[in-house]
Amino acid sequence: MVRKSCYIGFSYFAGLFLCTIGWGRNNAVFALASACVAITAFALFKRYRKHIALCFVSFLIAVGVNTAYTHIFYDKLTALDGKTVTVRGEITDISYIGSDTCRLSVNGTVGGVKGRLTFYADDIEYDYYDNIVATVKVSRIKDxxxxxxxxxxxxxGIFLQGSTAESIEVTGGGNTILRSIMHYRxxxxxxxxxxxxxxxxxxxAAMLCGDKTELSKQTKxxxxxxxxxxxxSVSGTHVVIISAMIGWLMQKLSKDKRVIFAVQTVAVWAFAVFAGFSVSVVRAAVMLTLVTAAPLLYRRPDPANTLCLCAVVILTLSPYAAADCSFLLSFTATFVIGTVCPKAVTMVKRRDILGNIECEIVTAVTILLCTMPVQLMFFSEISLVAPLSNILLVPVCTLALGLTVITAVxxxxxxIAYPVLTVVKYLLKAVLFLASLFSKFSFAYLPRGVRPLGIVMLVTCLVPVAVMFLRKSVKLGAFCTALMLVCWTAVYNFSLAFGGSVKIVVMPKGNAVQAVLYDKTKGMVFDIGSKGKLNSGIESFLELYGIKELKGAFIESEQYYTITKYNEQMTIRPDRFYINGEPDNDSELPFMTGAQLDWNGVKIEALEDGYKIxxxxCVVTIEKGSVTINGRNLDTTDEEYPLMIDMKNSQIRRTDYGFAYGFGSW
Structure with missing residues (x-):
């Protein structure tokens, strides 16, 4: 049997993925279902009985691992919700947030159970990998x-969060090597x-360290x-550059392959610590270690086997990572690059410069389409210009990254740093200019929340790749891709033109409310006592449903503070602010109790504690702690989810953003 690691890896991942997204409630059902499928397949496909048995055992082990992890760690940690516990361990990260306060991430034990916790503490002299004992009130992390x-x-693997520590004691210094690496980072x-x-x-800095804190929200x-x-995302590109530099240097100093391998491995894993042990960099480090070790063990490295073995290692250590955005994107993209793209490129007949360009296009488009299902799970928007951007901009980014690594090494x-980083500055200035240009194309990205666009994209995204391989024709695959993109754009435009109606999404937070009234790609925001506290939720909603303009914001109270929050935090800023008071500048208009405004056939009226739309x-009244639709009142004080109101049929329903919680990393 060839590629046993692939059969094991995929089955093991499938078991953990299903158990994780099922929250461990259906593990017995999954085990029983897999047994039924295995027995049926075992009887029908006699030639593949070894493969079926291997897959079944791997799947069953995955179910067992998830069940054990849930009972030993997850259940015990979440049972601590609302309790004051003792936290012991090493400080793995420190963030200074002002007001003499810092945020500490600790890896150790929480209430006697192995786990990780982030909490706040007074800003004194803490250092990376200090051993501490703290008393903290913890709560379960919730959406x-x-x-x-x-x-x-x-x-x-993070299930709890802590408040400000009641007491904290540094009991000693930890690993000095890891601390030095973090200081150097x-x-x-x-x-x-x-x-x-x-x-x-x-x-x-984000490319080298994986820390995006110095990037503006608009640039991201x-x-x-x-x-x-x-x-x-610090991943394969970074690790390969580091390994190549160290390997080249070591070949000048030593001819012993074992010495070169040892130094390369130490350097790669030191960089993994430097990058914060993200899933993508751990995956890359494990894979590169296995690949470079293969010749020493007289083995031929195989990308698919290596990737699957790497997945088994990572998922055994962190079973819930099977449903992690970074893990799924990183492994899917790497699998496509290592196994699918090389076969796709062989279909390109030309061997000249145009043939090389065609190979790059085929590779970029194949990666985009094959990773599309994962992107649709997690992201609000899907970039359609990604192949063009990756062909033109990623090589420039890779060059800039290589120069940045030289500075670090x-x-x-x-x-060295000043001239090298000056070159990097102008390279990235060009990248950001072109990225801004590409992102402004009308077809640059599509919001997956517009119905039925998300479903159409999910069903059709792999069709061009399948056609290309079945018919062994790049041209036919290109035609199908173009046809599919036209189809997606048409579905989006038809949905806006014929399927839309005026809707309101209401986002409650206790008595406070923020709401968006929208029609197609334009909307209005209402802030009733919230003071911009739900701006992040508003932005997620705007991205998911493709709302590109906010024609105005109605601010019920504390106008100056609230308007400042909107201007500072929102990437889509309202054109006008309608305030319950006297305006301070041209962007503000008075909108007192009883005032009325007509927008796109919708009448908006200011009430004493809210607004009537x-x-x-259909008549909708939004006030502090309640929503009324045609006389039917709903108390929103205890609501945890946004409420979607369709004004065409006067219906209201709870809604959620599903997996679309922001940006993942590969």
Missing amino acids: SINFKSEQYDRPK DKMFMLINDIIGGDEGGFA LTVYRSGIGHIF TGGATI TTEG
Whole structure:
């Protein structure tokens, strides 16, 4: 049997993925169903009985691993919800957030159970990998309207969050080597931002360190919409550059392959620590270690086998990672690059420069389409210009990354850092300019929330790749891809033209409410006592449903503070602010109690504690803690989900953003 690791890896992943998204409630059902499928297949396909048995056993082991992990760790940790516990462990990350307060991430035990916890503490002299003992009140991480925290953190093995520590004691220093690496990372991060500055500096620092804190929200949105957001994820490209540099240097110093392998491996894993042990960099480090070790063990490295073995290792250590956005995108893209793309490229007949360009296009489009199902699970918007951006911009980003790595490897010496990082600055300036240009194309990206676009994209995204392989024709695959993109665009435009009606999404937070009234791609925002607290949720909704303009924002109270929050936090800023008071500038208009405004056939009226929105046949009143539709009142004080109101048929339903909680990393 060849490629046993693939059969094991895929079956093991499938078992963990199903158990994780099922929250462990249906593990017995999955085990029983897999047994029925295995028995049936075993009887029907005699030639493949070994394969079927191997897959069944791997799947069953995965179910067992998930069940054990859930009972030993997840259940015990979440049972601590609302309790004050003792936290012991090492500080793995420190973030200073102002007001003499810092946020500490600790890996150790929480209430006697192995786990990770982030909590707040007074800003004193803490250091990476200090051993601490703290008393903290913990709470279970839950999804909110602003952010799907549980969906995001649970696959990473983080189930609890802490408040400000009641007491904390540093009991000693930890691993000095890891601490030195983290200090060096902080030094490089500051050096890059000091020399380059601006969004270019934040871009370079994000590529090297995986830390996007110095990038503006608008720049991040532009980069992701242009389809090159994966360059921020520290992964294979970074590890290969590091390994190649160290390997080249070691070949000059030693001919012993074992010594070269040992130094390369240490350097690669030191960089994994430097990058914060993200899923993508761990995957890349494990794969490169296995690939470079293969010749020493007289084995021929196989990309698919290596990737599947790597997946088994990572998922055994962190079973819930099977549903992690970073894991799924990283492994899917790597599998496509290592196994699907090489076969696709062999169908290209030309062997000249145009043939090389055709190979690049085939590779970029194949990666986009094969990773589309995962993107549709997690992202609000799907970039259609990604192949173009990856062909033109990723090589420039890779060059900039290589130069940045040179700066890091040489210790950030001024004589090297300044000229090298100056070149990086202008390279990234060009990248950001082109990314901004690409993202402004009318067809650059599509919002998956527009019905039925998301379903159409999911059903059809793999058709061109399947046709290309079945008919062994790149031209036919290209034709199908073009036809599919035209179909997607047509579905989107038809949905806007004929399927739309005026809707309101209401986002409650206790008595406070924020709401969006929208028609097709334009909308109005209402803020009733919220003071912009749900701006992140509003932005997620705007991206998911393709709302590109906010014609106005109605601010019920504390106008100055609330308007400042909207202007600072929103990438789509309202054109006008209608306030319950006297305006301070031209962007503000008075809208007192009793005032009325007509927008796209919708009448908006200011009430004493809210707003009344009227269309033909539907009257919606939004006030603090309640929503009324044609006289039917709903208390929103305890609502945890957004409420969608269709004003055409006066219906209201709870809605959710599903997996679309933001940007993942590859």
